[in-house]
Amino acid sequence: MHRAGFCAILGRPNVGKSTLLNHVLGQKLAIVSPKPQTTRNRILGVHNVTDGDGAQIVFLDTPGIHRGRSPLNRTMVNEALDAAANADVLLYLFEAPQTAADQLAEHFELGPAERVVIQELTAVVQRKAGAKLVVAVNKVDRLRDRRALLPVLAGLEAALAAANPLALVPICARTGDGVTSLLAEIEKALPEGADVYPEEMLTDRAERWLAAEMVREQVFLLCDKEVPYGAAVEIEVFEERERDTAEGGRRDIFIEAALTVERDSQKGIVVGKGGRMIKEIGMRAREEIAGLVGCPVHLKLRVRVEAGWTERADAVRRLGGFS
Numbered sequence: 001m002h003r004a005g006f007c008a009i010l011g012r013p014n015v016g017k018s019t020l021l022n023h024v025l026g027q028k029l030a031i032v033s034p035k036p037q038t039t040r041n042r043i044l045g046v047h048n049v050t051d052g053d054g055a056q057i058v059f060l061d062t063p064g065i066h067r068g069r070s071p072l073n074r075t076m077v078n079e080a081l082d083a084a085a086n087a088d089v090l091l092y093l094f095e096a097p098q099t100a101a102d103q104l105a106e107h108f109e110l111g112p113a114e115r116v117v118i119q120e121l122t123a124v125v126q127r128k129a130g131a132k133l134v135v136a137v138n139k140v141d142r143l144r145d146r147r148a149l150l151p152v153l154a155g156l157e158a159a160l161a162a163a164n165p166l167a168l169v170p171i172c173a174r175t176g177d178g179v180t181s182l183l184a185e186i187e188k189a190l191p192e193g194a195d196v197y198p199e200e201m202l203t204d205r206a207e208r209w210l211a212a213e214m215v216r217e218q219v220f221l222l223c224d225k226e227v228p229y230g231a232a233v234e235i236e237v238f239e240e241r242e243r244d245t246a247e248g249g250r251r252d253i254f255i256e257a258a259l260t261v262e263r264d265s266q267k268g269i270v271v272g273k274g275g276r277m278i279k280e281i282g283m284r285a286r287e288e289i290a291g292l293v294g295c296p297v298h299l300k301l302r303v304r305v306e307a308g309w310t311e312r313a314d315a316v317r318r319l320g321g322f323s
């Protein structure tokens with residue numbers, strides 16, 4: 001009995017959704033940073049299960065569900081809710097609190113931002129016939145005492161009763177602890193049927209799009225405050241060149257990208273003193289892209305300002321990578 005279908009990874013920003021996708025695929029596809037709202041677009045990643053009757057889990061990594069009001073924030077949240085509405089399995093990722101076990105037992109309570117996510121996901125499950133909910137409690141490595149999980153699991157179960165979750169699985173997306181059990185639960189929740197995509201397909205995103213993301217990731221990692229939230233990256237040239245070497249034809253890739261920010265002051269930060277920051281962003285991004293494409297990469301970055309682009313719907317469509 002072969003199973004196949006879509007599983008959307010959903011939850012608040014920064015809970016580890018992209019880390020989990022990368023761990024499952026065994027490859028870095030989605031960008032990750034310690035700051036919330038890193039992911040802006042839905043990213044598809046195909047995981048094939050070869051044990052038993054086999055299965056294909058088509059994961060959709062999504063932006064975190066949050067209450068930001070700007071057109072960029074709203075578009076991101078819509079992207080996540082669209083993925084949820086089109087999925088067979090909703091994987092709700094919740095981040096284990098860092099509070100000590102004895103405090104949790106007395107005071108564990110879901111915050112208002114978490115309740116918004118629960119409400120949205122419950123609405124999707126209730127609306128869509130056949131949609132299933134699986135819950136993962138991530139970052140359990142941060143709990144010094146595993147007993148802290150008990151009040152958390154009980155609280156989640158109560159809050160999610162109307163969505164009827166099939167399982168609640170503690171995991172650590174960073175190390176992969178618990179992920180095998182989680183995958184087994186997702187597989188059981190998928191509909192029977194043939195693979196959705198060819199077995200060798202990893203993602204629906206082109207190298208060109210992933211390269212832009214890897215530049216954006218470095219802005220998230222290296223620049224503080226509001227700068228990453230006003231940054232967008234467009235690839236202007238992506239040229240694959242065959243080189244004749246003694247070992248035969250090996251390609252290299254020449255990339256030119258524009259890094260857009262919202263204000264002149266942000267441009268100053270992104271360029272840095274004597275161009276040091278933009279050089280660092282370029283160097284690190286180039287290494288990441290080379291790792292992805294498996295060949296040498298040349299990357300040229302220019303920085304431009306488009307005043308207040310995150311506040312304008314048309315500019316958000318164009319610069320935010322939304323299709």
Ligand SMILES: Nc1nc2c(ncn2[C@@H]2O[C@H](COP(=O)(O)OP(=O)(O)OP(=O)(O)O)[C@@H](O)[C@H]2O)c(=O)[nH]1
Nearest residue numbers: 013014015016017018019034037038039064173174
């Ligand atoms: N300690 C710990 N940290 C984790 C774990 N999983 C992810 N993180 C960290 O949490 C931070 C956020 O991870 P992401 O994967 O970017 O989270 P996300 O949910 O995709 O975030 P957005 O895209 O902003 O919604 C990063 O610093 C990760 O390294 C985990 O299992 N344990």
Ligand SMILES: [Mg+2]
Nearest residue numbers: 017018038039
């Ligand atoms: Mg993410």
